[in-house]
Amino acid sequence: MKLQDKVVFITGAGRGIGRESAKRFAKEGAKLVLMSRTKHQLDELARELFELYDTDSLVEPCDVTNAAQVKAAVENALATFAKIDILLNAAGVGHLKPVTELSVEEFDQMIDVNLKGVFYASKFVTEAMAKQKSGLVINLPGILGKAVMRMSSGYSASKYGVTGLTRAMMQDFARDGVKFTLLHFGGVDTPFWDNITMKVQREKMISVHHAAEMILLAATQPAQFVLNELVLQPESHQL
Numbered sequence: 001m002k003l004q005d006k007v008v009f010i011t012g013a014g015r016g017i018g019r020e021s022a023k024r025f026a027k028e029g030a031k032l033v034l035m036s037r038t039k040h041q042l043d044e045l046a047r048e049l050f051e052l053y054d055t056d057s058l059v060e061p062c063d064v065t066n067a068a069q070v071k072a073a074v075e076n077a078l079a080t081f082a083k084i085d086i087l088l089n090a091a092g093v094g095h096l097k098p099v100t101e102l103s104v105e106e107f108d109q110m111i112d113v114n115l116k117g118v119f120y121a122s123k124f125v126t127e128a129m130a131k132q133k134s135g136l137v138i139n140l141p142g143i144l145g146k147a148v149m150r151m152s153s154g155y156s157a158s159k160y161g162v163t164g165l166t167r168a169m170m171q172d173f174a175r176d177g178v179k180f181t182l183l184h185f186g187g188v189d190t191p192f193w194d195n196i197t198m199k200v201q202r203e204k205m206i207s208v209h210h211a212a213e214m215i216l217l218a219a220t221q222p223a224q225f226v227l228n229e230l231v232l233q234p235e236s237h238q239l
């Protein structure tokens, strides 16, 4: 088992990429901190993982836009498991619209969840990782945190922010044993797309299964290397 006794903290664990990654990590023996706002989804996931793999999970219902709640969730995780080896920042929201149709509330929500949420979780978890002198943070800016498209103004603003934040954190921790990986996925078929009005071909997207396999690859990168960045696109979308 590739992640035996590793502790993985996952924001956005209730659905989509975070949920599928939790399952993949559990299969490899990880202990999990499951965080998102919808408690019943986390409880159901924790139950399923216990039945399948005997997984030790801590359920932390929490809004990633609330710094105090995120700090408390990290403290609970450390009180329970004594360490955090990997942070997967998978909480996120998307509104893909022309800038004239994007509301102020939608823009603010993307900055709050996608950028400030990643800052809060990364800040509080890396404080612990710095003491441990080891750890890995995996962030998901997606391809729209590296290249823009029509209707991506607000979302790309939040996700380019994640890319910039992560690259700067890499420098902060350059010699301290804490590593960062940026995953730039193209479209992944998850509930993320359920409320997006833009026309997309979900059947051509990356499956959530393949996304989780790539995240496992990042999570199990050899100690002597760092996987700084990975770009994965559906075959029809080569850059």
Ligand SMILES: NC(=O)c1ccc[n+]([C@@H]2O[C@H](COP(=O)([O-])OP(=O)(O)OC[C@H]3O[C@@H](n4cnc5c(N)ncnc54)[C@H](OP(=O)(O)O)[C@@H]3O)[C@@H](O)[C@H]2O)c1
Residues within 6 Å of the ligand: 011, 012, 013, 014, 015, 016, 017, 018, 035, 036, 037, 038, 062, 063, 064, 065, 089, 090, 091, 092, 093, 094, 113, 114, 140, 141, 142, 143, 184, 185, 186, 187, 188, 189, 190, 191, 192, 193
């Ligand atoms: N799907 C794609 O095509 C794609 C591609 C590249 C990158 N990404 C990025 O990958 C990440 C995961 O996306 P996904 O497709 O898995 O999305 P998803 O299926 O919509 O799941 C998003 C998760 O984030 C949680 N979340 C949302 N707002 C939150 C908040 N304020 N506090 C805590 N948790 C919150 C949701 O739970 P609650 O609502 O219950 O809180 C849910 O568990 C996102 O950052 C997304 O931007 C997605």
